[in-house]
Amino acid sequence: MAYRETPRMRARKAATRQRIVDATLQLVAEGGFGNASVARVAERAEVAIGSVYRHFESKSELFAEVFRNATEIEVNKVAETLNGEGPASERLTAALRVFAQRAIRGPTMAWALIAEPVDPQVDEERLRYRQAYAELFEKNLTRGIKTGVFAPQNTRLSSAAIVGAIAESLVGPLSPAAEGLDGDAAQQLTEDIAHFCLRAVRPIEGEGS
Amino acid sequence: MAYRETPRMRARKAATRQRIVDATLQLVAEGGFGNASVARVAERAEVAIGSVYRHFESKSELFAEVFRNATEIEVNKVAETLNGEGPASERLTAALRVFAQRAIRGPTMAWALIAEPVDPQVDEERLRYRQAYAELFEKNLTRGIKTGVFAPQNTRLSSAAIVGAIAESLVGPLSPAAEGLDGDAAQQLTEDIAHFCLRAVRPIEGEGS
DNA sequence: CCAAAAAGTGAATAGTGATTCACTTCTACT
DNA sequence: AGTAGAAGTGAATCACTATTCACTTTTTGG
Structure with a gap:
């Protein structure tokens, strides 16, 4: 030998x-x-x-690994922000901003991760990717409900809906067909997304726990 | 001749x-x-x-026409509901129910229309399709804001976010991988989606116009 | 019935891009 | 120096389908 x-x-x-x-x-x-x-x-x-x-083994496997790589960075950024200091509602706002701003900075990559048609193996990873975000949001919602900054709700559903709301709001502007956003438009979009999601989870005013 | x-x-x-x-x-x-x-x-x-x-002319063109056909029916059902009797908030709830229930009844078709990777020409139609929903919702939001049942907000963004929230909430359950929902689960999902969206657009309690 | 024109046919072709594999080059160890 | 085995190569092959086109059938008005 x-x-x-x-x-x-x-x-x-x-x-x-x-x-x-x-x-x-x-x-x-x-x-x-x-x-x-x-x-x-x-x-x-x-x-x-x-x-x-x-x-x-195959191109699909390569893609799946690449997807995981790219994704991990993004999810971690959002996780960090969600686990930062301050009340759950503020953390959520900050995290939504991070997500949107990063997507707008690297629109092609964001579009590839969020919406590009690829193949079933990547789609599976994408499901996991969205799931990962949803779980982060869900944890945040659960905590926020405990501290009373969010209304009681189906956290599983709400977290999925938040992921969908962000994704859909961004897909248009991010798609290769669209021309990019200028700084102001990006800022505005980011804020509006955050407001929408916050309204959806906030408690009804005047009702304490 | x-x-x-x-x-x-x-x-x-x-x-x-x-x-x-x-x-x-x-x-x-x-x-x-x-x-x-x-x-x-x-x-x-x-x-x-x-x-x-x-x-x-081509397969793409056939698909585009089929997509338009399938889509028209769905959009019309939602439009009818949105234009029905009663306050904007109730109409919105009803429309969200119609959307979700119909999708759950025909999950494969719904998935094909909402999320299946196909080809650029169909993607274009899909953009229009989502746009069509968004416009319906936007009109409803605008009216609701006027009558005070919804909070003032960026209606363009909110309507896109609503479309995204529904789509994302449904994509999991609808995807070919998932096994179907039983009646109760479908009912629950539908209600939770409607509640999420309603919370996102409702006015802050105790503040009149 | 006949000729002109359209509708209908489906085997053959073509385009695309992933995957294979016989072969070459490199590395490690005796 | 010799060699086993792995890494590296890239032209050739395969797989999959959309698309074409020479041919057949049907319809119609004279």
Whole structure:
């Protein structure tokens, strides 16, 4: 026998894999998943087409991993904000702002994550992605209800509805067809989304717990 | 010369076209647009593949027409309800119920119209479809604000957010992956969606105009 | 009945892009 | 230096469907 896996090789392999993921991520950020054919990914990563398949079972699997990567960052930002200081209602507002502002900054990526038609395996990841947000919001709602800053409600439904409300409000402006928003319009949109969601969960005035 | 277009032939041609549309509609209702290949449509409509192309420029155009057909019915039902008797808030509740209940009854079709990845031409129609709902809701909001049953707000944004909230709340339960809802769960879901949206637009208690 | 024109047919073609695989190059160990 | 085994290669293949088009059938008015 002769060849044995060695740390150096392991590192090299991991690096190549990462280059493929990064190349895909770039291409998606530039033009969505539709922009990331295997041939293009290979070219950008400076590997042969076949090499992509040494590292990933299939294109779907590559996409799923890329989706997870991109998504994790976003979800974490929102989670951080939701877990920050202050009353639940203020945290929610701040989180909605973070979500919207980040989406508006990187509209192509946001659109790819939120709405681009891709394939079933990515759709599954997308479901999880939205689910992840919904769970974060749900926790926030539950706490807010306890402290009385939100009205009692079906938190499961409300959190899904919040995710939908944000997504739908953004999809129009984010879609590749639309021209971008200027700073003011982005600001206004962000605030209006936050207000809508806050109104939907706030308690009825004049009724204490 | 000899052949001239005659009422009889015109009718026949229209009937064939309609059979193609109906066949497509059926296939979409059964399994979404992905289930409706040209070959299958032709088979179901009992025409040759080529005949489909005598009536439609392309598959996309056929799909766009089918989408419009299916959509029109739904939008009209909601419009009727919104324009019914009673205060704007009650009409909105009723319309949200109609939307949700109909979607739950025909989940595959609803999913195809709301969320299924298809092609750019259908996506365009889908944009219009959501837009149509948004406009209906927007009119209702505007009236409700005038009569004081809703709080003053950015009606454009709120109507989009309502559409998103309904869609997102339903997409999970409607997706082909999910198993259907029983009657009670459907009822509950419907009510919770309506409540969420109503809370989002209602005025702050104790503040008159 | 006949010729002109349209409607109807479906096997063959074409476009796209993912996936394979026989082959080459590189690495690690004796 | 030799070699086992892995990593890397990319032209060729495959898979899937939409679309075409040469041909057949039907309809109609003379």
